[in-house]
Every structure is written in C-alpha cells, then in structure tokens.
Amino acid sequence: KNEVEQSPQNLTAQEGEFITINCSYSVGISALHWLQQHPGGGIVSLFMLSSGKKKHGRLIATINIQEKHSSLHITASHPRDSAVYICAVRVREGGSEKLVFGKGTKLTVNP
C-alpha cells in the first residue's frame, strides 16, 4: 500500500465548477505539500502546510493531522487549471527527512 494515496486519479470538470482533490497518508508527517504539474512537465509548489488551512487566490488547501487527510479545493475552475496535482508528505526516516509523493490527480477543466 502506498504511503500517500490521492483521489480521484482523474477528474473532468466544466469551467466554473468547484473542485476537490483528496490526499490521505498512513505515516507520521512533519508537513504536507501540494504541487501542480503542467503538461510540459514544469512543477510549481502550491502550498506547504502542517496544520489548518491556507488560501491563495482560488486555491484552498486544508489538512487534518488527526485524520491524516488533506484536501485541495479549486473554486470557479478554469481551463488553465488543467494539470496534474500532486500531494507530497515530509517524513522522517532515521536521521534523515524525505518527501514521499502521491501518484497525482489529473484534472481537466473543459470550457
């Protein structure tokens, strides 16, 4: 079982819809990251959070540490939001830290 599970794997929406992408993890973490990867391959870091909620424009990220769950919401979705959204958790292993990634959610927003 993967340490980080994302759902759904694929999501198609109409422009203007409210989008939710979920991320569940099974290990203790020190932080969670949400990343966006466009078709060309470029990755942008959207959020890093360890508790509560963060908002940036139309994007909102929440995390519930007790339930080991995070959600990424997109309000008023737009075709330019079409991308793969990746959840990553920062875990401590031995004396080292590393990021463990989910498989990603491919979002397509149609006009």
Add this chain to the structure above:
Amino acid sequence: KAGVTQTPRYLIKTRGQQVTLSCSPISGHRSVSWYQQTPGQGLQFLFEYFSETQRNKGNFPGRFSGRQFSNSRSEMNVSTLELGDSALYLCASSLQGLRQSEFFGPGTRLTVT
C-alpha cells in the same frame, strides 16, 4: 531573478554508461533537491544538498550520487545506467530545504537505450 536551470534538457545514453546532470539554483538558495519522475513510480525523492553537504537521502542505490559546489550549483551522477533509469530528473531549490516550498527546474529527460 532567474529561475532554476537544468542542463542538459534532453539526453540519450546507452546502458552501462554513466551520466552527469547539472542544476543551478535560484540565486541565494542554499538547498538543492533532486527527484526522479517515471510513469510507473511517479515522483521519487533522490537526495537533498545544503551548503555542500548531503543532508537528506531517499531510497535509491549507490549508483545515484550527487554533490554541491560552493556556489550552490549541484550535479547528479548516475553510474552503470540501466533501462529503468530512463526518467525525468528534476531539481528544486529553496533557501532552507525541505522545510520550505521549493522552486522546481524544468527537468532533464534521460533516455537509456
């Protein structure tokens, strides 16, 4: 401010060869992390360098190594290439490392034949 740059962008190598990839971080950033992305495994963390020292390491064999120079530029080396090493290799930089959001480079697409 210039972004993270990686060279080369594309590379074709033969099984058994070795390869060196280069990453120049954003000016002032002292941390450089390396990641491998494949269709099957997705993104995986390779290692992180901070002030010329490897600070964190993922679960990759010793064929994968790296180093960081005093100007924070980093190189990643893969020796004895295998077909399964074909991937997009991404580097990312930040001021302080994994405890911050990182800025990603465009990646180097490595194909091993």
